[in-house]
Amino acid sequence: EVQLVESGGGLGKPGESLRVSCAASGFTFSNAWMSWVRQAPGKGQEWVGRIKSKTDGATADLAAPVKGRFTISRDDSQNTLYLQMNSLKTEDTAVYYCATRHRYGGYLDYWGQGTLVTVSS
């Protein structure tokens, strides 16, 4: 059974950094392309970015609002995906979900339960 468990959310101040993690199990993580999606309170889903598998170059694409501030990385030895968030802004407040991304179709077929990140002074 595919399981994705996010952790590391919490409260941060504007300008600070936070890292959220996503522990994966039930599938071959090293072969998977992974994505981050966020949902601000009362809002819709916003694509944050995705990272390819190592065999496909492990390159990451990020959405414009977070480019230059957020980094996506992966540790295949630990079956864990990371989202490093620097220079946090109040508008980064959201539930952050990790999801498996189908390599060719791009759809997000399995999602974690999400972790809340709150940015407030």
Add this chain to the structure above:
Amino acid sequence: DIQMTQSPSSLSASVGDRVTITCRASQSISSYLNWYQQKPGKAPELLIYAASSLQSGVPSRFSGSGSGTDFTLTISSLQPEDFASYFCQQSYSTPHAFGQGTKLEIK
């Protein structure tokens, strides 16, 4: 970047009704269109991928159609568990934008 416009933003319907939600892309995305359902406090779940392919385990009352720029999600006969929010998403090119969502409520 490709923009996704979803309508309506909210919809009231009754059990047994047929419901259609539409999603329009700002440029052609071929069939790279996906639909998700989200219930309050839960993560989204994939319903339809590649415009019309039903995800495993999803009831057959859900169907998707369209290609290019215009897409629809249809629920043929609403069941009580279908009252939720629905989002479309394009996966043709990054950033893989979502539509604004449709909240389906009980009439």
